[in-house]
Amino acid sequence: MSERAHTVTITDTDESFRCGEGTVVLKAMVTLGYRGVTSGCHGGGCGVCKVRVDEGSYDAAVMSRAHVSEAEERDRVVLACRIKPRSDLRLSVVGGIGKVIARQQKKFGLV
Numbered sequence: 846m847s848e849r850a851h852t853v854t855i856t857d858t859d860e861s862f863r864c865g866e867g868t869v870v871l872k873a874m875v876t877l878g879y880r881g882v883t884s885g886c887h888g889g890g891c892g893v894c895k896v897r898v899d900e901g902s903y904d905a906a907v908m909s910r911a912h913v914s915e916a917e918e919r920d921r922v923v924l925a926c927r928i929k930p931r932s933d934l935r936l937s938v939v940g941g942i943g944k945v946i947a948r949q950q951k952k953f954g955l956v
């Protein structure tokens with residue numbers, strides 16, 4: 846029996862791809878060759894894949910508060926490497942490599 850799949854759309858790039866209910870959204874995106882969400886560690890550790898789920902329902906694994914605050918999580922801001930779709934999803938990118946670089950520059954006193 847094949848798993849149920851849903852359509853995931855990334856608003857920023859207008860990319861759409863299919864993702865099974867048992868598959869992590871970022872993994873499906875990368876596997877299918879799309880690049881709308883920045884791909885990093887795939888384990889919730891780097892925060893570059895941060896998105897807002899504008900439409901649809903999903904299951905989310907535990908996310909580090911270093912990357913997603915409680916308020917953000919209530920506002921449906923999640924890590925794309927930590928969610929699986931339960932319906933069609935529409936995502937907007939809210940994180941990215943730029944934020945990570947800026948944080949690292951500040952941490953190491955480069956700005």
Ligand code: FES
Nearest residue numbers: 885886887892926
């Ligand atoms: S890819 Fe690193 S937190 Fe999602």
